[in-house]
Amino acid sequence: MQPLMPEPPIPLEKTLALIKPDVFDKEEEIEDIILRSGFLITQKRKLQLSPEQCSNFYADQYGKMFFPNLTAYMSSGPLVAMVLARYNAISYWKELLGPSNSIKARETHPDSLRAIYGTDDLRNALHGSHNFSSAEREIRFMFPKAILEPIPARQAAVDYLNLYVNPTLLAGLTALCKEKPADPM
Numbered sequence: 042m043q044p045l046m047p048e049p050p051i052p053l054e055k056t057l058a059l060i061k062p063d064v065f066d067k068e069e070e071i072e073d074i075i076l077r078s079g080f081l082i083t084q085k086r087k088l089q090l091s092p093e094q095c096s097n098f099y100a101d102q103y104g105k106m107f108f109p110n111l112t113a114y115m116s117s118g119p120l121v122a123m124v125l126a127r128y129n130a131i132s133y134w135k136e137l138l139g140p141s142n143s144i145k146a147r148e149t150h151p152d153s154l155r156a157i158y159g160t161d162d163l164r165n166a167l168h169g170s171h172n173f174s175s176a177e178r179e180i181r182f183m184f185p186k187a188i189l190e191p192i193p194a195r196q197a198a199v200d201y202l203n204l205y206v207n208p209t210l211l212a213g214l215t216a217l218c219k220e221k222p223a224d225p226m
Contacts, residue, residue, distance in 0.1 A: 054130040055083065057179040059168035062118030064158045071167070074154065075125065078137055084124040084184050092116045098182055101175075110163055122183040131176055134169045141165055 058075070060068055075082065090098065095112040102108050125134055139146040139153020143165045146156035158166035170176035180187055186205060217225055 053126055053128065054173070054176075055124050055126045055180060056130040056134045056170045056176045057168070057183060058123045058125050058134060059183075060121040060123075061115065061164070061166055061168065062120055063114075063160065063164050064166045065119050065121065067158060068121050071154065071158070072123075074137075075123075078133070080125040080127045080130065080134070082123050083126050084187060086122050086183070087119055088122060088183075089119045090116050098179070107163060114163055124180055124184060124187065131170055131173065135171075138167055138169045 060071055064071065072082065092112050095115040096103070096108075099108070099111055099115070102111060127133060137154055139150035139155045141155070142162040143155045143159025144161060146153050146159060146165075150156055154167050155165045160166070170179050
């Protein structure tokens, strides 16, 4: 008799997507396309980055000619940050985005998001992570309290619990002890 083996898990991958300031007003339309393309939006937030935060986010682009314009553009208004999940999320999202230069995207990938919503090479409407390590770094940047797969183990788990879970539990249980409600549930 052979032991039953569990089904292998579907390799779910996460990537960061940004709706940039110039198309912030197209958020619902873009999200609809994202969802119809098979992605799950696991986290989402609207924010406005300072030029300093933009410099930190795009640190790998530092020193390039367009860097000052990029940080000015990305800090010029609100944006939407989303964590997208699906099988091979990074490559599917890059494919949906199309080339980073919106002018080239209109020529070579006319149905891509950057061809539809982008203006030029700098104002290309949307951002996507290049690879797994950049996705992990960028998600942590935009969502600092996010738990990324795999779930942290050992010291990383202890650190997470001490930093985020234990203070909340301590405050809640302390309040519960002080109140002493008849039905604590």
